[in-house]
Amino acid sequence: MTKKKEVNFAKAFEELEQITQWFDSEENLDLDKGLKQFERGLELAGELKEKLSEVENKVNDIKEKFAV
């Protein structure tokens, strides 16, 4: 029972948001950095979209009795 997954959706999404914001942060973007950021952004978007296609939700029944 582990909480971490190979791709953490929330983290990847946040990074993508940051990259998108970076593109708006400056008037004159550095082309080299821009291309690197763009590449990373596309990579993240790809991973996120792949995760989106995950359809299964798991349901665990907790057997514990709640005697108070």
Place this chain on the structure above:
Amino acid sequence: MEAQVFSVGQYLGLVNQALGQIPSAQVVVEGEVSDFRIAQGKWVSFDLKDEQEEAVLKCFMTKWQLKVEIESGMRVQVIGSPKVYERFGTFKMNVQEVAPVGEGALQQAYQLLKKKLETEGLFDPSRKRGLPRFVERIGLITSRDAAAFGDFLQILNNRWGGVTVSHTHVHVQGREAVKDIVGAFAYFNALPELDRPDVLVLTRGGGGLEDLHAFNDEQVARAVFSSTIPVVCAVGHERDESLADFVADVRASTPSNAAERVVPSRSDVQYEIETMERHMEERITDVVQAHGRVIERATGSISFILERQKERFRAIQERLMVAGEDWLPLIRSELEGVARVLRQVDPKRVLARGYSLVTVDGAVLTDASKVGVGTHVGVQLAAGSFEAEVKSVNGKGQQKLV
């Protein structure tokens, strides 16, 4: 005394006569209204309940006699006359007057507790926590037999995937309910942090105040309040409210709505990701195009320079052509003059006139004093040549040795 035989109708008439002896105007009956209903917009009926003695008085009246708004759960006082209805054999009170006396016991208790918790700050909006945008683990607290369970999971699956739902089966009504729900909150909050759900969802379908008692229970409200995990509470239909709702971080209107509040929809998130992709692409294209324009300007000025050079070259060429046309006849006649002179001094023409050309070792001899007696010279005539030996020079010669 001999027993009298009555028909049913006669007997009930007698009973009603006896009931009529009760001084109805002076008798006020107090109890809690339940099962209040109005039939055909005219006939009002309800039960007047006595909680202590488990007694029920069936009441009947017309809509016109009803001067105040009453509803089930209200505590009221009524004045009326008791009657057995012959046709149905039922005993009812024909109510003349109804007056509310505060709220019904449950309502009253509910309101009192609500006020108490509110004063304590359990509903304070400032302590409400937001939910993580993308939850991975959900703790679901509901009955597996409730429609709410199915509704929640269905909407969850429709909207999102990859989530683990830890479900604790609890009674959502009845005597066990409070104990179960409080236990479930304790269970989830006691988990090690890594195994703890990101959000707890407490839900059940709608119901009357009595059905919802567990969700209005002080212990449950306090369990929701002290949960370190954010809580979404969803009870029944839109209009149903419960104290657990007010305490929860997020109040959802229905179990389905709870699922909507907990997970985003795939299509929304997909759209958002694609919008970000497009935006990045536009920006990077802008940057690339800006660089492209710089290069274009540079190559533009280079080709301008080249063009100017070509232009100059063409102009020069043209001038040369024009000049050439003027000069060529001059050059031609000059050349012809030179050729004429050259032709006149052609040695062959001189030789043809009888002169001869004398050479020593291939060099033309022009001065006789340059050769000595005995020197071999070549003599070139107009036709042919021969070799000769010098016998004397300028009259002075070497004696021939015999």
